[in-house]
Amino acid sequence: MTLTIKRIFKSPPLDEEILVHGWVRTLRKGGSVYFMELNDGSCFENLQIVIDVNNFSISLNQVNLGVAVAVRGKLVKSPAPKQPIELQAHSIQILGEHNFEEYPIQKKATSLEFLREIAHLRPRTNTIGAAMRIRSTVSYIIHKFFQERDFYYIHTPIITASDCEGAGEMFRVTTLEPGDTNIQTDFFCRNAYLTVSGQLEAEALALALGRVYTFGPTFRAENSNTTRHLAEFWMIEPEIAFFNLSDNIDLAEELLKYCCSAVLELHEADLHWLEKFNEFNLLKNLADFIDKPVNRITYTEAVEILRKNKDQFEFEPVWGDDLKTEHEKFLVDNYFKGAVVVTNYPKKIKAFYMYQNDDETVACLDFLLPRVGETIGGSQREHRYDKLLSRMTELGMDLENYKWYLDLRRFGSVPHSGFGLGLERFLLFLTGLKNVRDVIPFPRYPGNVDF
Amino acid sequence: MTLTIKRIFKSPPLDEEILVHGWVRTLRKGGSVYFMELNDGSCFENLQIVIDVNNFSISLNQVNLGVAVAVRGKLVKSPAPKQPIELQAHSIQILGEHNFEEYPIQKKATSLEFLREIAHLRPRTNTIGAAMRIRSTVSYIIHKFFQERDFYYIHTPIITASDCEGAGEMFRVTTLEPGDTNIQTDFFCRNAYLTVSGQLEAEALALALGRVYTFGPTFRAENSNTTRHLAEFWMIEPEIAFFNLSDNIDLAEELLKYCCSAVLELHEADLHWLEKFNEFNLLKNLADFIDKPVNRITYTEAVEILRKNKDQFEFEPVWGDDLKTEHEKFLVDNYFKGAVVVTNYPKKIKAFYMYQNDDETVACLDFLLPRVGETIGGSQREHRYDKLLSRMTELGMDLENYKWYLDLRRFGSVPHSGFGLGLERFLLFLTGLKNVRDVIPFPRYPGNVDF
Numbered sequence: 037m038t039l040t041i042k043r044i045f046k047s048p049p050l051d052e053e054i055l056v057h058g059w060v061r062t063l064r065k066g067g068s069v070y071f072m073e074l075n076d077g078s079c080f081e082n083l084q085i086v087i088d089v090n091n092f093s094i095s096l097n098q099v100n101l102g103v104a105v106a107v108r109g110k111l112v113k114s115p116a117p118k119q120p121i122e123l124q125a126h127s128i129q130i131l132g133e134h135n136f137e138e139y140p141i142q143k144k145a146t147s148l149e150f151l152r153e154i155a156h157l158r159p160r161t162n163t164i165g166a167a168m169r170i171r172s173t174v175s176y177i178i179h180k181f182f183q184e185r186d187f188y189y190i191h192t193p194i195i196t197a198s199d200c201e202g203a204g205e206m207f208r209v210t211t212l213e214p215g216d217t218n219i220q221t222d223f224f225c226r227n228a229y230l231t232v233s234g235q236l237e238a239e240a241l242a243l244a245l246g247r248v249y250t251f252g253p254t255f256r257a258e259n260s261n262t263t264r265h266l267a268e269f270w271m272i273e274p275e276i277a278f279f280n281l282s283d284n285i286d287l288a289e290e291l292l293k294y295c296c297s298a299v300l301e302l303h304e305a306d307l308h309w310l311e312k313f314n315e316f317n318l319l320k321n322l323a324d325f326i327d328k329p330v331n332r333i334t335y336t337e338a339v340e341i342l343r344k345n346k347d348q349f350e351f352e353p354v355w356g357d358d359l360k361t362e363h364e365k366f367l368v369d370n371y372f373k374g375a376v377v378v379t380n381y382p383k384k385i386k387a388f389y390m391y392q393n394d395d396e397t398v399a400c401l402d403f404l405l406p407r408v409g410e411t412i413g414g415s416q417r418e419h420r421y422d423k424l425l426s427r428m429t430e431l432g433m434d435l436e437n438y439k440w441y442l443d444l445r446r447f448g449s450v451p452h453s454g455f456g457l458g459l460e461r462f463l464l465f466l467t468g469l470k471n472v473r474d475v476i477p478f479p480r481y482p483g484n485v486d487f
Numbered sequence: 488m489t490l491t492i493k494r495i496f497k498s499p500p501l502d503e504e505i506l507v508h509g510w511v512r513t514l515r516k517g518g519s520v521y522f523m524e525l526n527d528g529s530c531f532e533n534l535q536i537v538i539d540v541n542n543f544s545i546s547l548n549q550v551n552l553g554v555a556v557a558v559r560g561k562l563v564k565s566p567a568p569k570q571p572i573e574l575q576a577h578s579i580q581i582l583g584e585h586n587f588e589e590y591p592i593q594k595k596a597t598s599l600e601f602l603r604e605i606a607h608l609r610p611r612t613n614t615i616g617a618a619m620r621i622r623s624t625v626s627y628i629i630h631k632f633f634q635e636r637d638f639y640y641i642h643t644p645i646i647t648a649s650d651c652e653g654a655g656e657m658f659r660v661t662t663l664e665p666g667d668t669n670i671q672t673d674f675f676c677r678n679a680y681l682t683v684s685g686q687l688e689a690e691a692l693a694l695a696l697g698r699v700y701t702f703g704p705t706f707r708a709e710n711s712n713t714t715r716h717l718a719e720f721w722m723i724e725p726e727i728a729f730f731n732l733s734d735n736i737d738l739a740e741e742l743l744k745y746c747c748s749a750v751l752e753l754h755e756a757d758l759h760w761l762e763k764f765n766e767f768n769l770l771k772n773l774a775d776f777i778d779k780p781v782n783r784i785t786y787t788e789a790v791e792i793l794r795k796n797k798d799q800f801e802f803e804p805v806w807g808d809d810l811k812t813e814h815e816k817f818l819v820d821n822y823f824k825g826a827v828v829v830t831n832y833p834k835k836i837k838a839f840y841m842y843q844n845d846d847e848t849v850a851c852l853d854f855l856l857p858r859v860g861e862t863i864g865g866s867q868r869e870h871r872y873d874k875l876l877s878r879m880t881e882l883g884m885d886l887e888n889y890k891w892y893l894d895l896r897r898f899g900s901v902p903h904s905g906f907g908l909g910l911e912r913f914l915l916f917l918t919g920l921k922n923v924r925d926v927i928p929f930p931r932y933p934g935n936v937d938f
Contacts, residue, residue, distance in 0.1 A: 449583030
């Protein structure tokens, strides 16, 4: 394998003859030589190539922005202060076709909206490239975090017959021709859907392997065109036997901070670019989050705070109602000026599987991040058979469908907890970008399944 | 966090008071004390708990196989040769309900077929537990392998409008009620499917970030009830700019060997159990694979070998036909007695996107493993616009649908390569198990979408 530019910057093989591949970012003339900025996607930084056209014959006519080249040459310390090293080219080879005239990514800045229409080309830009590199790192770091703590990575099913939330619009999966309603001839001989969460199945594995986590795609067929919703998004769902709500919150806080630290350490150049692009203090934001303990309040306390400031809201905060976005925003951005975990919401507005406290609340958590809002939702699970059964009956759920889930409370039941982290929401926090469609390679939303 | 049993075995806090959680595997009386084997799923091994009933009052009536308990006690060196350490219990607490009478997992051995019917409980058994732990480790190690080599982890879309193979039965994704055929009111306003491969989209990212890989679910709606097929399975698909076929094969071989080494190092106890369970020399098998270079032959050479042995086959090997399972088996298990990579198949039996050699073949690879057969398929990609376009036209493909894919050959095109590794197939090789339904938590196949 030849060297990536990332590797060359990390430990430069100075004064050695090397071979580099990449795409041309700029080419300019300076005195008797040409300077080429080469990028291979492995990092934000370009490698500067110095081309002395007197030393070897090459036509630079075709060397335009975006063309792929292979460059052989000697790596040397750069005399210029802008970069530590540069490559003195001995040969340059064009590797493939490039229609520069029609290339939609030109030097002038383009809008993120336009780039969404060319999602197959946009990772070549600084902004989307940085977002994709950070996405990769944070995904890997999440695995590392859990593996270091004796968690097992599990793959819960994508096609499922059960609906985790008891609500939520689901996509149907079928092999029937449109119009055909004979379910007996459908692939699974019954209705099947795309999962909205792997939690229920993850619970089964937590009660066998102890500590587990999922990392996979989840789906919502909601007709929402917002900057925070996707029809297809990625979730990380740890589920831990013997954990109570407080253990669960500690884990969530530790995980998010661990990821922030890694991204700050490994993506300085990407973050500096994003900071400039987003025009706010992104790096300090992330550092602050790591340094400060996350505020923890109960839902009841949150409502008290909100009611004292109720003239600031469109919707009056009332105990028993769910918090609105404006309420969450106030708590995070105005009142606490930092991340907040809100616990113990009223039972009646939360899912059936949550542990029922002695009052009218359940042992749950919502993790709210600055700028982004809810990024994690979780709970201790109801592990007492009678309590769970009566709640499910109360809600009129189809018990036959959940027989296996109830079994987990009949056989070797234990207190256990878990949460779901929305990867794209978290990436908004990490990159400073404002729309989840810009932090996933090919976003899916109503009317859009291109590429 | 309290200690997992895995952690306790790794660095035992001897003579300290600790708290352990787990499920009871056995309880037996020995003289004046009871011995309990406790398992928390974190590793294959049980922790032995010594209970001197004279020292504290506990009723052991409810302590049956499968019940969850918390044990406090002092960790000491074990006098018995069977285990290095044991826990002298000071207190034992039962953590949840357990209906031992109806518990389907009893001490007597059960069949893998029966366990598939209780997929929500089967990870509690030694065999499935071992398979799930190995699945987690190999998944993580795959990430580690690529990240160490400057690859970026990317999430290609699950719901897609394009069909990577140009064939292959696909699941349709819809929000229309059964019977409704008004596509204009469907979620995406057009037909959408579950992906059969992330390759095409991965190519777009490789041509921006250089080296990328996917790790996600893929789907085939084929009505096949075999031991090697699932409707929903997980694939790893690296895609690498500037790589030719030979680089690609090197990478595939290095990846598989890296994973085998890690599993041998980290899962000795799980592997020993699986070796005993499967009744063949699993560990030596894996070690052999690591030690020997993988055989590499062209399809044409393979056909020559097979034709010299054609009396051994039901189907006569003929140049131009695809290799049958019996042919692959012969090459791997009889002729080479080890893994084989077969390259350069006839163009007419392979996918449209493969790099066209100067003869009638394409620059592709099939990686065949002992016992399992094809585990990896890959190729150098056709990066020349004209060649690709004429092949697609020849095959009558809908060019409008693949406009974006063709763009990748118009803008900054480069030679690039990639492959797809089927996780479940590879797990058959690693665990010695014979059916892919036993190496994924909740298998999906025709008629089965339970849990």
